[in-house]
Ligand SMILES: Nc1ncnc2c1ncn2[C@@H]1O[C@H](COP(=O)(O)OP(=O)(O)OP(=O)(O)O)[C@@H](O)[C@H]1O
């Protein structure tokens with residue numbers, strides 16, 4: 001299994017263009033924010049002290065969600081490529097069982113997601129430290145890492161489920177493009193969730209994406225929120241949090257529970273589809 | 286008997302691709318599947334390697350079934366199309382596959398030497414030439430020291446040097462280790478090295494014999510002469526099998542005898558042609574029609 005994971009990771013990191021394109025969604029949301037979203041929102045929340053710092057952290061939370069979705073998707077694309085090119089047949093001939101091969105795709109995607117989120121975090125943190133002089137809070141590092149690990153896991157499982165039905169690399173490319181674009185909207189980075197019409201809000205909340213962003217944001221913005229809203233009434237804080245998608249389901253615990261539930265459901269579906277997957281794949285060769 | 290196959294059949298959507306094939310392969314033998322495009326050779330190999338399940342039929346290797354892990358331990362496979370990772374170097378590819386076997390033997394350096402891979406070891410597999418790739422593929426297939434090696438069209442499209450190198454190493458290997466080899470090919474010349482040949486057409490074994498017998502019966506080498514003096518010919522040819530066809534005479538004679546014969550015929554012929562028996566002849570004789 002270690003051999004398989006090493007191979008999968010090597011293949012992901014061997015392709016510089018692959019890495020770049022898997023970060024495309026995240027980079028777009030980052031650049032979009034810098035070019036115009038930031039100015040617009042700072043104006044909206046003028047009354048809030050240090051709103052710039054607050055918004056920088058807000059952006060980082062959503063962008064990390066997008067990163068997790070697209071990079072794990074890109075890593076799991078290998079599963080589809082291996083099927084189509086018959087590389088899977090060659091892997092099955094080794095001593096590794098199909099279960100191990102399948103799990104190795106998942107575990108490698110999980111690792112890729114964690115590494116890429118960390119990288120993206122460091123880039124953004126460094127940029128905002130230089131540009132806006134935001135502080136570096138070492139106390140959030142550990143909880144942040146835990147959230148990254150969790151978010152990478154759930155999106156790895158999600159992508160594995162999605163790609164179970166994909167047999168062609170061509171289809172894979174199309175799906176990735178759709179996911180890459182949609183994830184930014186669902187994560188609420190192109191536009192805060194509060195600015196959207198009700199139907200869009202409802203649709204977003206059916207997926208785990210905005211919850212993931214919310215959890216990231218709560219972990220990252222906690223201290224800054226306390227500072228900025230030190231003397232503000234609760235309604236204002238609550239309004240800000242709901243408008244900006246920092247809480248989705250009343251409070252942090254609810255958001256966490258929803259994510260946990262989503263993970264369980266996705267995982268069960270992956271397990272149910274495992275047999276189907278194996279049959280399709282092996283017969284196709 | 287190392288490998289026995291009984292009544293092997295494969296249907297894809299009700300289309301019969303492999304039809305009731307029986308095989309028995311001895312340890313240490315080199316066995317060739319000879320057949321035209323679409324005959325079902327790769328499909329047969331894929332069933333023998335356990336990659337696709339047969340529709341019906343039994344495959345036994347030393348009493349093991351293709352689905353078992355021990356079966357996989359015993360076989361090595363070179364696929365018709367390359368299946369290593371283009372983005373990784375030759376070395377990375379080989380090491381990563383080696384790690385995927387539990388009890389891999391460390392002969393890798395030895396193989397790299399024998400197949401002359403030293404100079405391309407750090408090149409990406411994807412940029413290699415067809416012949417270089419093939420050599421790496423074979424080393425990949427041998428990495429866990431299998432008893433039985435399957436090669437699906439190992440030398441198609443390769444230049445003569447590469448073919449020779451591959452055949453040399455494989456025959457050395459057979460001498461050293463009693464390795465059993467099953468290969469598919471379109472060429473009779475290649476099947477010539479085999480101990481036993483299965484001729485496959487439309488999913489069926491239409492002949493199973495040694496190369497010599499096959500050639501004797503279905504694909505004789507032919508010396509065609511254009512005599513200047515028909516009268517004297519019959520006298521010289523009295524000991525040979527021949528056919529007169531208008532101005533030309535076809536004589537069924539082996540290569541080395543042909544030289545002697547030509548010396549005798551020299552004064553009475555205008556010109557000659559010599560043609561080795563090929564797969565077309567076999568198919569023509571067995572099925573009444575050539576390769577489609
Ligand atoms: N997965 C599949 N689904 C449907 N038909 C298939 C499938 N695989 C092979 N076939 C058909 O089975 C037949 C035999 O194919 P196969 O690849 O075994 O031939 P082959 O003898 O290896 O030919 P070649 O010399 O061209 O490699 C072909 O007609 C092919 O179209």
Ligand SMILES: [Mg+2]
Pocket residue numbers: 326327328365437
């Ligand atoms: Mg074939």
